[in-house]
Amino acid sequence: MAQVNAAAAAPAESASSTPAKETALDEVVVTGSSIRGVAPTGSALIAVGRDTIKMNAPATVSELVSSIPQLGNFGANSEQSTSNRFRSPGFDPNIHNLGIYATLTLFNGHRFAPVGGEAVFPDPSIIPVIALQRVEVVADGASAVYGSDAVAGVVNFIYRKDVDGLEASATYGGNNSKYQKRDFSAIWGKTWDTGGVMVAYEYSDNHSPTNADLGIVLDQSYRGGRDLRTTSCPNPNISVGGKTYGYPSFATTPNKCENSLLNSIIPNGKRHSVLATAHQDLGERVKLWTELNYSNYETNRTSGPRSFTVVVPNTNPYFVLPPGVVATSESVTRSGLGLFPNPHGFQTSEVMGITGGLDIDLGGGWSGGIMTHFSKTHDFNSDPEIDIAVAQALANNTTLATAFNPFGQAAQNNPSVLSQIDNGYTQINNAHQYLRELQIKADGPLFKIPGGEVRAAVGADFRDEEARQLQYAGAARVDQILVRNDDVNRAVEGLYGEVHVPLFSAENAIPGFQRLEVSVSGRYDHYQKLGGTFNPKYGVVWEPIDGVALHASYGKAYAAPNLGMLTSIFGVPQPGSNIAGVGTVNVYNMGGGNPNLTPERAKSYSYGVDYTPDYIHGLRFSATYYHVEYSNLVYKPTTNDAFFNPAFADSITRFPTAAQIAQAIKDAPPQSPVPAVIDYIFRSYAINLGTRRFAGVDLDASYQMDTGLGRFSFAANANRQLQFDQQVVAGTPFTSRLGTTDAVKWKARLSASWNMEPVTLAVFMNYTGSFKNTAITPVQTVDSWTTFDLVGTYDLPHVMSGSQIQLRAANVFDKKPPFYDGTGGYYAPLASPFGRTLEVTLRAKFW
Numbered sequence: 001m002a003q004v005n006a007a008a009a010a011p012a013e014s015a016s017s018t019p020a021k022e023t024a025l026d027e028v029v030v031t032g033s034s035i036r037g038v039a040p041t042g043s044a045l046i047a048v049g050r051d052t053i054k055m056n057a058p059a060t061v062s063e064l065v066s067s068i069p070q071l072g073n074f075g076a077n078s079e080q081s082t083s084n085r086f087r088s089p090g091f092d093p094n095i096h097n098l099g100i101y102a103t104l105t106l107f108n109g110h111r112f113a114p115v116g117g118e119a120v121f122p123d124p125s126i127i128p129v130i131a132l133q134r135v136e137v138v139a140d141g142a143s144a145v146y147g148s149d150a151v152a153g154v155v156n157f158i159y160r161k162d163v164d165g166l167e168a169s170a171t172y173g174g175n176n177s178k179y180q181k182r183d184f185s186a187i188w189g190k191t192w193d194t195g196g197v198m199v200a201y202e203y204s205d206n207h208s209p210t211n212a213d214l215g216i217v218l219d220q221s222y223r224g225g226r227d228l229r230t231t232s233c234p235n236p237n238i239s240v241g242g243k244t245y246g247y248p249s250f251a252t253t254p255n256k257c258e259n260s261l262l263n264s265i266i267p268n269g270k271r272h273s274v275l276a277t278a279h280q281d282l283g284e285r286v287k288l289w290t291e292l293n294y295s296n297y298e299t300n301r302t303s304g305p306r307s308f309t310v311v312v313p314n315t316n317p318y319f320v321l322p323p324g325v326v327a328t329s330e331s332v333t334r335s336g337l338g339l340f341p342n343p344h345g346f347q348t349s350e351v352m353g354i355t356g357g358l359d360i361d362l363g364g365g366w367s368g369g370i371m372t373h374f375s376k377t378h379d380f381n382s383d384p385e386i387d388i389a390v391a392q393a394l395a396n397n398t399t400l401a402t403a404f405n406p407f408g409q410a411a412q413n414n415p416s417v418l419s420q421i422d423n424g425y426t427q428i429n430n431a432h433q434y435l436r437e438l439q440i441k442a443d444g445p446l447f448k449i450p451g452g453e454v455r456a457a458v459g460a461d462f463r464d465e466e467a468r469q470l471q472y473a474g475a476a477r478v479d480q481i482l483v484r485n486d487d488v489n490r491a492v493e494g495l496y497g498e499v500h501v502p503l504f505s506a507e508n509a510i511p512g513f514q515r516l517e518v519s520v521s522g523r524y525d526h527y528q529k530l531g532g533t534f535n536p537k538y539g540v541v542w543e544p545i546d547g548v549a550l551h552a553s554y555g556k557a558y559a560a561p562n563l564g565m566l567t568s569i570f571g572v573p574q575p576g577s578n579i580a581g582v583g584t585v586n587v588y589n590m591g592g593g594n595p596n597l598t599p600e601r602a603k604s605y606s607y608g609v610d611y612t613p614d615y616i617h618g619l620r621f622s623a624t625y626y627h628v629e630y631s632n633l634v635y636k637p638t639t640n641d642a643f644f645n646p647a648f649a650d651s652i653t654r655f656p657t658a659a660q661i662a663q664a665i666k667d668a669p670p671q672s673p674v675p676a677v678i679d680y681i682f683r684s685y686a687i688n689l690g691t692r693r694f695a696g697v698d699l700d701a702s703y704q705m706d707t708g709l710g711r712f713s714f715a716a717n718a719n720r721q722l723q724f725d726q727q728v729v730a731g732t733p734f735t736s737r738l739g740t741t742d743a744v745k746w747k748a749r750l751s752a753s754w755n756m757e758p759v760t761l762a763v764f765m766n767y768t769g770s771f772k773n774t775a776i777t778p779v780q781t782v783d784s785w786t787t788f789d790l791v792g793t794y795d796l797p798h799v800m801s802g803s804q805i806q807l808r809a810a811n812v813f814d815k816k817p818p819f820y821d822g823t824g825g826y827y828a829p830l831a832s833p834f835g836r837t838l839e840v841t842l843r844a845k846f847w
Helices: 006-017 052-055 062-067 390-397 414-421 637-643 646-653 658-667
Strands: 001-003 045-048 103-107 132-138 153-159 165-174 180-192 194-207 236-238 245-246 268-280 286-302 307-313 329-335 346-362 367-384 425-450 451-476 481-504 515-527 530-544 548-557 571-580 581-590 601-610 618-630 653-655 680-683 691-708 710-727 747-756 759-768 771-772 778-781 787-795 804-810 837-845
Touching: 052 062, 052 132, 052 787, 062 132, 307 390, 307 571, 346 425, 390 414, 425 481, 571 658, 581 658, 637 646, 637 680, 646 653, 646 680, 658 680
Parallel strands: 103 153, 581 680
Antiparallel strands: 001 045, 045 132, 132 153, 165 180, 165 837, 180 194, 194 268, 236 245, 236 329, 268 286, 286 346, 307 329, 346 367, 367 425, 425 451, 451 481, 481 515, 515 530, 530 548, 548 601, 571 581, 601 618, 618 691, 653 680, 691 710, 710 747, 747 759, 759 787, 771 778, 787 804, 804 837
């Protein structure tokens, strides 16, 4: 992984992947710029090349990019590292941890339809890893070039091209905690003088251990943490007369238990992915190209036992009261463990897309391009529950044969009674996302000045976005509820331009000005129903002496609310919610999207230095400071916000009236039966509020040297956060979140490798700095975490040309994640509990 000088890297990439003919069409478009052969002036580029991809042998693209420090989830298992996903598990790039709405993901330079229901994002793991040439990250605002979502920057996944022959790769990995992953992929390609074709296929799967397999428990008191065991247990707790008793002892201390031991750590998943590309010259000036993508992803996971609360009258034949207590009814809270099997959630995500275009040599050094794209995704989610309304009705029955006994276990209940409660009640979500796009662009030289050619790009972008979401709940043919049926669409039109001016270059260099380049870009986008926005960006690169380049940029950016966040509000009745500091209460949670959201806005600037001295061949160093002010943020209030933060007073109604409850149900139709008593109405749907200020430094260095003992390579890539100030509500003071879970100060990845054919050995060090756990009082300091990965590769040319065997040990010293006083005892977005994982990869090239 390296932060590279794109201006120098782009021609080298172009030269290695271009057929013999040299035309304007052969110049590479580097991420962050619309002008062929020109780097994103003033912005640093982080590149992950093919060699690094092979060295890490990731099972998915997500697994690869989750190890880049600038992407926000460094050091975490990719399947569990992205928060705020809705009905779609997976990893999303999150540059500088600005938030999952602030990074634009591109597929070979263009957008793709997102996956999921709410908080929808493109899924980079639809790309077979074997078909990936490199990943380019511009960690700087880029809305002036790409439009919405590029607030923090852009991650571009670039496909291989001009593949000749058949290659295959297989990886198997696992550890002693029952974690397993497998990957098989193959790629075939054929090139000819005027074109080429490539087809790649990948199958990957993973099997997750449970909390019990890893010894993850809720009671962390054995190491100085909190006892987070739940009061929703197989042995119920009874509330009567304002007091709670543990059954069957009737102690005045409620029963507490571990109820998540059988939970899967991550979803068990399997994926089939296909990518096909083709290009053909149509004469000397026109190239026709196309891309086809398909992916099918299925996951399932075991969740914790289902909890419920029923009111049991004294007419129930199983009714029992604590000694000395007189009452006609009581509230019983318990888990379904012992009565019903643990629920197994099931998800599928199918993605397909076709992209095509023409690259046209317009003459005079100008190139034109027309691109059309269509993609669609289908996400299906099934979360089984128990039918609480039926449970309550059966608790009111008066005979042993028909009454529900919430005090006992399955053996103490009539099976027919339990089957009526566990009747197939399921939360179902069917989401479809569509993207239709047309792009027209041209770029080339305007005129020549002493420093070189002034080059420009102009273009237009027309998009049609659509989101359909059907959500319903209940048992089929019994009590199914239509929660929402949304069809949201919008048209987006964009016009953009960019100019690059080389004031000084090798052609007219003078002392103090070996190179001086300036770029100006701007883009106007109009969103149906949201209006228009113009976003400029300015960049400069100054090289006062050979090998020292100073760069700076300033720009504005925005993120329009994605369509998944514009879907309807719906209600989630939450009876028996156990809220710390409040107690067990009935909550009506108004969640979902919000059709009234408006775009997020940002201003950003950066400056830095690249150092590549001629007198130390192979040495490169780069440092970039960035600053972003990000406002009108989309946010979903948490329970803690609503109950304990006065700034969120509007997010909660305490002890609502009947009229207020009726209005909440009307505004947010319920996905399950509403209990008779509602203690709180909680508005957790997405809203615009607040401002955040981010600042930090990206550091990168590498050194290579060839010796008589082989080639030695050293690299370091790190991110140092310097500022994370948050203003939750306009007009309130800014508070710092630096050094907390939101903004860990240090993340770094260092590597050293040695190559002497046929052997390559490499060691990687992964470092996540210490941070504060502010969710508890007193605040806990969580230790830093350092792990090492070892990789060894041996070429087997005598077995088959291009064949290799590779062994990789991730977290080779089996370092446990640092203790975090929260659920499970570790912080999932920053640490993996899996421990040492051993992997073997076989590669072969058949011709």
